[in-house]
Every structure is written in C-alpha cells, then in structure tokens.
Amino acid sequence: MQADPSDLIQRAQQGDQAAFEALYRAHVGRVYALCLRLTADVVRAEDLTQDAFVRAWERLASFRGESAFSSWLYRLTVNVVFLGERASRRRARRVFTTDDPAALERPGEGSGTAGGRVDLERAVAALPPGAREVFVLHDVEGYRHHEIAELTGIAVGTSKAQLFRARRLLREALSK
Amino acid sequence: MMCSDREAQLNEYVDGTLATGARALVETHLAQCAGCREAVAELRALVDGARGLPRTIEPASELWAGIAGRIGKRETGKGKRWWGGALAAAATLVIGFAIYRLLPSSTAHDRREGRGWVAVQADYARAADELTAALATERHRLRPETVALLEHNLGVIDAAMRESRDALARDPGNVELRGLFAAAARQRVELLRWATRVATSS
Secondary structure (H helix, E strand, O other), rough: OOHHHHHHHHHOOOHHHHHHHHHHHHHHHHHHHHHHHHHHOHHHHHHHHHHHEEEEEEHHHHOOOOHHHHHHHHHHHHHHHHHHHHHHHHOOOOOOOOHHHHHHHOOOOOOOOHHHHHHHHHHHHOOOOOHHHHHHHHHHHOOOOOHHHHHOOOOOOOOHHHHHHHHHHHHHHHHO | OHHHHHHHHHHHHHHHHOOOHHHHHHHHHHHHHHHHHHHHHHHHHHHHHHOOOOOOOOOOOOOHHHHHHHHOOOOOOOOOHHHHHHHHHHHHHHHHHHHHHHHHHHHHHHHHHHHHHHHHHHHHHHHHHHHHHHHHHHHOOOHHHHHHHHHHHHHHHHHHHHHHHHHHHHOOOOHHHHHHHHHHHHHHHHHHHHHHHHHHOO
C-alpha cells in the first residue's frame, strides 16, 4: 500500500530518512528528467538530482504545505540547476557540453517510444543552453515567463526571446 | 515561410497571450498568408509535442546511496538492496554501451568534430585520468566483487576503444568511428564516476 504523502513529508521533516527515501523514490524520475533536459548532460543531471534531494532534505523544515510538495520540490530543483550551472559556466569546467541521445531515449514512466518524441528530445538537447532552458521550463514544464524570470534571473523579455528562438531552431531541426 | 516580422506575434498567438485586438489582427493576416498559417501549425505541433514528452526519466544509476551518504548515516539493513542496485547500474552501463554502439550517429558527434577531435579526445582522457586518480584513493572501500565487476566492465570498454582507435588509424576522418570512440570514452568516464561515487558513499 502506498504511504500517505503528507505523512511521509511530516516524518521526513522529523528526520526520518526512510520516509525521505520514499519521497525520493516517488519523485526521482521527474526531478532527473528536469535536470537532464535542462543540462543535456547525463553525468551533470545525476549530480544535480542528488544535489536537489540533499537541498530538499536540508530545507524540508521550510515546507509548510502551501503548495504541493511536488511543486515545491521541482521549483527547488530548478534553483539548484541554475545555481549549479552558473557556477559551472563561471568555472568553465564542463568536460562534456554535448547531449547524450542514448540517455534521452530511455523511456520514462508511461512514455511511448514514438520516433517523433525521440527526434524532439534530441533536438531539444542540441539547443544552445539559454534557449533550451527556457523551452524546457515553458513548453515542457509549463512555467510562465514571469516565473521563469524569477527562477532564472533573466528578464521576461529575454525569456520570451529565448523561447521564440528555441522554437525557431527546433522547427528548423525537425523539418530536416 | 513565415513573415520575418511576425515571429513574436505568431508565438504569442499560439500561446494564447495576445490581447483580443492583436489576436484579431493576426487572424486577419493568417487568412491571407499561407506561410504564416503553416508556421502556426508547426508551432502548435511543437508545443503539443513538448507537452506530450514523458514527465519522468529514470536515471540509469542508483542515486539514493550518494544522497543517503550526504544527509546522514545510511540505515543498517539497506545494504543488500543498495548493493543490488549498484550491480544493476553497472550492468546497465555495459548494456547501455552495447545499445549505444548500435545507434546512428548524432548531432553530438558532429559538434564534437567541430570542436576539434584532438581536443575532444584530450577532454575524455583528462576526465578519465582525474577519476582514476580519485578512485585509486577510495578503491579499498569497494567490495572485492565490485572491483572485479568494475575491472571487467572497464576491460570491455577499453577493448571497444582500442578497436575504434585502430579503425580510426586506418580511416582518420571517419565521423562514425569518431562517434563510436567518443561513446566508449564517455561510458568509461561514467563508469569511473559511478565507481568513485559508490566508493565515497560507502
């Protein structure tokens, strides 16, 4: 029987690591998908997924249930990714800047294996970072431009410009 | 082809964020412009495609052990399950490598070529060297079975890299061969990284 999420959260807030592991199991696929699509880098996505859950553990006390736990966790994940990516770009130490289509072709829960999805995943992974990030947040994850601006520190106009650029590049890539 | 000055408007039209008046103006234009109608259809298909992507992708590696190691002591009794996950992850890497060899070349390889093949090889070699050095200091924390499995997997990958390198020596400009070599090199780095993570979280 699946445990009640609010009970798991409460127990995790009290330091119950088993409860937190249950929350991890329930959400890791979504968190990892977000990290992978934002970075297009398997190794980096795995590191950031771990960072996000460690951060979530550290900040669990600040979760008051005003939004769904999943929304809180995914927002925190986006913050972790952008903090990490900024630091990473500053250091210019990314060993691999390329995508890994093989990883993106692993079907997730409930996904199909239609060629169109694979093509789109590959094309998204090949976008320039700024355009890719906004496309993933807006068109895949459903964030609005003002939320993206708040999360990433860019202006609303820049978010729109990056989205339109991403869509233009994707249309070009997918029409080839 | 869409009218070049309409890109923002058409995107906002598709997103439903235009005010009523602006929306009516776009619809009037669309009635007269086949290129923009086509662009709107493509944009809608793209947005629908993005919304339809899988919401979850399961990581190939077991990440919990690393998280548990960072947030506190792992509870006793979880060793077996974690160990099973670690073995599965190692096996996945080998299987994933085999599958990856069968995949067609990707844009990633083309871009690697653009960066300079020598630089790309140096990147992989440096990453592998750094991880090998890091692993050397933590290797004693791994179980003997893990070390054996790690060495076996590295052997498989090294053999593949040797084959690709030999083939490249005969045909240095072959992009497909470069892709194969890069895939194997990447798998090597990922396997070393996984082993380092497991060792440091043990």
